[in-house]
Amino acid sequence: MSSHREAPGISKDPVADSTDLYAFVSPDHPDTVTILANYIPLEGPAGGPNFYEFGDDVLYEIVIDNDGDADADITYQFRFKTHVKDSTTFLYNTGPIGSLGSASWNRTQTYTITRIDEWGHAKVIGADLTCPPVNIGPRSTPDYGALAQAAVHTLGGGIKVFAGQRREGFFVDLGSIFDLGDLRPFQNLHLIPTAAAPGVDATKDLNVHTIAMQIPMTSLTKGGWKPTDPLDPRSVIGVYTSAHRRKAHIRFGSDDVESGPFVQVSRLGNPLVNEVLIPMARKDYWNGERPHKDSQFLASYAHPELAGLLPVLYPGVFPNLAAYTKDRVDLEAILLTGIPAGIIPGFQNSTGSTAADLLRLNMAIPPSGSPNALGILGGDLAGFPNGRRVKDDVVTIEIRAVAGLTIPLVDPSFTPDGAAGLVTQGLTPAASRYQATFPYLGLPLDGFHNPSS
């Protein structure tokens, strides 16, 4: 999974488990950037009677680096508060929810957004903002689209926000890929072979909780500069999301005590990094570290375990990869520092030499008129790893990169194996999982029509 249940500790704390992070130039508002931070993995639509919601006891953050030091220059903090109108009923809703102010909606959630600048000055930019309900079914949420749209709030400075349930946009053949690295379209070549088959999308009928922001670019750059030149370092921002819990939590069954500073328990920049590159024993530690300290994990990028496994799991398919013993400088650049100028004509998304897991977006690259799900590997500079769009096939992109397809970017003497450019998880998600406007992930599936997802 991109970052769903990616570490042993955080897998037991789904409310604080970041699952995906997206950052892209908004296709319908190209002077803005959309950032989506998803939490709560693998939500079955029929999740009642206590439906999924954000954690009141979790501090969620979206962090922006805009000066190349891999540390926070702008931080958006989100704090949620749950409200119960009638504590005598067990019901989430006592009748149809026709509006966000419906008296029938018993358990609601609001949130506050605070912006913190690089000097630590905090300013509340949105308070008492309403989340939508979850999508229950035709009796409880008969016009869910209207409820969700009403929960898109416009703040000062042209910022749009939404926080609530959406349909899962990340697609992956979860069932096969963790069955000893099987890719169904190529499983006839696997060490334990079976007949080749189409991929199976494990997340197509699931939901997730999304924190979404659409922010004018000039509010993200240092000094309000407007990015126009892709080769200007100021055009690049690094983004990550993190979740934090109080240092002390003393349980009494109810009325618990929480105190002390917030401690980071989850973070996410690039997809699949903690999932695939970081060894199991260090995954929760990785989650607790800030990105600017990621040089300590350099060995996991330089010699990724998966690159060693592919030639073993697919005998004879990756001989050039098997023979390659140099550090994977290509992966270090793509995932830890950004791609410097001079490698891909007209493009760079470098944030300097500090190794950090940040999702790097060159905001001067305009949205693509015909997006390619393989992003830069498919010749589309507006896609991953230049930020990440909701439809980008990050699983296939990263498998191909790890398989050696990107090594020639930094080492022209290497010839990738033919398979490195062909491997795929074999999935094309349905268009209905997405929408063309903010927040771009589709409406969540309801539990009535999807009772067994």
Add this chain to the structure above:
Amino acid sequence: MAELSRRRFIAGTAIGVAGAAAAASGLGAAAAVPQLLAGVGRAAPADAPDLTPLGTDVVAHLRDASTGEVSVMVGDREIVYQDAQLASRLLQGARRATQEG
């Protein structure tokens, strides 16, 4: 532990490795915590401790009994300092808890 100290005194189980914690409500704290936290702040004389409630919970953690290193958490703040007397009182309470357990 006796119920009277349920919200007000929590003894860590890892006494042998110097783990003990205390939680204090700012409202109507009972006997255990004032005794335990008598050394905090040092602003008031020992015979007249300042027990003015803060209106929020206070959590103390004995980080290292051998050095008397204690952290006190309140709100979103944490202060770490050395207080051998406080550490000693926390250990005293912790030993009592294990004996009563």
